[in-house]
Amino acid sequence: MNDITVRTETDYAIEFNKIKKIHRIQSFFKGILFLLPSILLFSVFLFYPMMKTIYLSFFLTDNSGATTVYVGLDNFKAIFSSPIFLQSLKVTLLFVVYTVPGTVLISLVLAILANEKLRGIGIFRTIFSSTMGISVAAASVFWMFLFHPTIGWLNQILATLGIEAIGWLTDPDWALLSVSISTIWMNIGFTFLILLGGLQSIDSYLYESADIDGASYFYKLRRITIPMLSPTLFFVITVSFINAFQTFGQVDMLTRGGPQNETNVIVYSIYQEAFMNYQHGSASAQAIVLFVIILVLTLIQFKLGERKVHYQ
């Protein structure tokens, strides 16, 4: 009697395992089905191109971008000995240095101002975030006029102050700075919006207890606001870095990389090499450099931000 029960139980167990396996396979396919559209498109437009870029970087190509001669690392050697590419790396780094601190600091000040509970604050928030809705092309047009050597507002203001006119976009000493100024203006909207969101998620009881203790405005700013905002700040700094390395539109609109390659940032350099000079091979080598830079930045973000930026 006992034997029979034991046997049936093991029989059941075998059967259950079989069915469990089927269920598991079913749920695997269901999961894949939901993810399939994304995986497919990522494969075609992200992973495959990434591989292809690496592949292309070892070849010379014809005008249509088809590979012709395998050259090994020659493309990399060539770009790193090309003064134009080295110049574009230098320009990109300078551009990052000009734009990132400026964008984050200005946005932070604006966000702190706009976080006050004052009447009509909504209007100011809307104005500060407005540049997020202005496209690179339109913003470049706006600034192109402001930078205009004779009728532009900037030089007119300088003239009324009795200062000599500046060739904002034509003077090699000024061009990158001018592009940077317009870029900061374009990026303020997004950065401001994220920082304001971060500020508003700080619990108000922190401020209330500080008020009871009689803390001053700047003390609260230093001891509560900035520390509590640090994950958000960290996020916007990384995003600003990555954005700066990916800059293209304003350079194309305002300076076309000139004067004297002074504003030839890396993406513009890739664009020119690939789509004006039809050198897909050496452009791919440049793209790999850009990829490595952004990869390192993202990894730094994941590593440093681990405790604050949770994706799991």
Place this chain on the structure above:
Amino acid sequence: MQHVEMKNIAKSYDKEHYVLNGIDLEIEEGEFFVLVGPSGSGKSTLLRMIAGLEEISGGILKINDKVVNHLRPKDRNLSMVFQNYALYPHLSVEQNILFGLNAKKVKKQEQKKRLTETAEMMGLTELLKRKPKQLSGGQRQRVALARSVVSEAPLFLMDEPLSNLDAKLRAHMRMEIRRLQKKLGLTMIYVTHDQVEAMTMGDRIMVLNDGKIQQVGDPISLYNNPANLFVASFIGSPKINLGQAMIKEEEIIIEDCLHIPLQNADITNLKKRDHLTIGIRAEHLFKGTPENKTHQLEIINVEHLGNETLLTFEVGQQFWTAKWLGQWQVTAGDMVPVQISIDNMHFFDTQTTELVQAAPNVTRDQGVIAI
């Protein structure tokens, strides 16, 4: 006919540590069965295994004499009410109640019929167009119940359904759920951590601790014949009074301070045991009079409940509580006479915690207590 049957059911997430082990249980059709235990005892896991929401690691689960281990929840023909009610916030009460019926391909006309019946029965007719957000806690609870009722599944599972309600509403809903179950002849498996709920609602109760069955039985036998110290102290409020006991020749000494003479020949078989724990319920620490008393104890706390009075005494290392009917004007510090009888004591083995002998008085004649 057994409705739900479990044979040696086990649950483990890592194949080493068992959350549940060796669960053998039969639940009859139409029975109100309560799974009770402290949090982490595995009671919710067991319920979720019956529902099919958790995989069964070992053993066999049968519903209606059919093995269902491998069936998906929807194929087990049951319904479940969750602690947070699991109402869809964007749907109206009506849509919430009918949500599952579309999936079961119930005809529109039949749906309508069931909806009106159920809504009427649950007192929801006026609320059908509202959203869950616009309902009170008790009303939401009723919608969750209605959703199960409308499915017409013969097996009802409930996971702590009353714990989000306030005390007054909880008492009311206990009654309503019980009435509903009887009226529809449902088989109910009800999980709770609240022993009062278990005692007041269950036809039978299973006490679970650390993934193991402690005792299964009807409320009164659990109360009167607790199988071990855990059940004794888990069931009943105020908690049963416990004390270490030593048996000398002619007397029993509790917590080194209460001496009770031994006369009863029934307990001679206890003498061989060295480590005993006695348990005595609060209502069995009777009030004595100066002439008629066994002991004199000092009160350290008094709680007036109106119809009865709870008094706390210090007995050795333990605090003992007595429950006296009526209102007694005593204060902390007073010495009061009490009557303690060995006939009301349960004896447990201190090491194994198992019951050695239940209180003779309680088992012999329950009528005495009822008066």
Place this chain on the structure above:
Amino acid sequence: MTVPIHQKIIFYLLLTISAIVIFAPAIIAFSMSFMSNQEIMTGTLIPSSFTLDNYVQVFDRFPLFQFLLNSLIVSLAIMVGQLTLSSLAAYAFVFLEFKGRDLLFFVFIATMMVPFEASIIPNFQTVRDMGWINTYTGLTLPFFAMAFGTFLLRQSFKQIPKELKEASEIAGIGDFKFYLTVVLPMARTSLVTLGVYGFLTSWNMYLWPLLATTDETTRTVQIGLRQLQSQEQLNEWGVIMAGAIIVVLPTLILLFLGQNKLQKGLAEGALK
């Protein structure tokens, strides 16, 4: 929290100055779009006349209406594509359990490390070889899959109580129906946020439309503006500004309407 009156005045002063500085480029462009060319060339700051001539001209001389329509189609298509794919993927990551899920999640994280600019050459080749240059497909398809959107929606789906899924499992409601009738309606705030964000970024896209369009049939308004600016040279600022104002108007309106949601939603998706 009460702010003392003198502090309030300082705040308003600072806010007003910042607002003027931030808004100046747009306001100047706006006022210029109503000025005659003569006025602009003489360097007038405040217009003395008001003319709609620039707007008439820009629509007359450019297929601006076609560009606007193209941008609208492209942006809406990308928005819908992103919402669909991101929500499906987020659903799998939150509500489904299967082998390899964590690995796939890691793959999604990895995609954030590949900048589109770095893979643009093969992408251009692919689209060209498929014959998708100057098609809406070529302009939109590469942007449908989106890790950021998936994370944002995953965060929002995680707020939905697990019991709702379990209740529908018991009732026999399938995953796709649960996704459509419960998850999507319950997460509509996040869907709107992501939708607004997706529309804004698609409308403002620059590099890809520049490469993927060679004629005016599907050219978006941004590249149209580039064309306008380079053709007009420096003479007709009024017309250029009128074009720029038309380009930014739809996104500005959308931003004003969705600002609050964007502000909360974006921070959430990025930081949790």
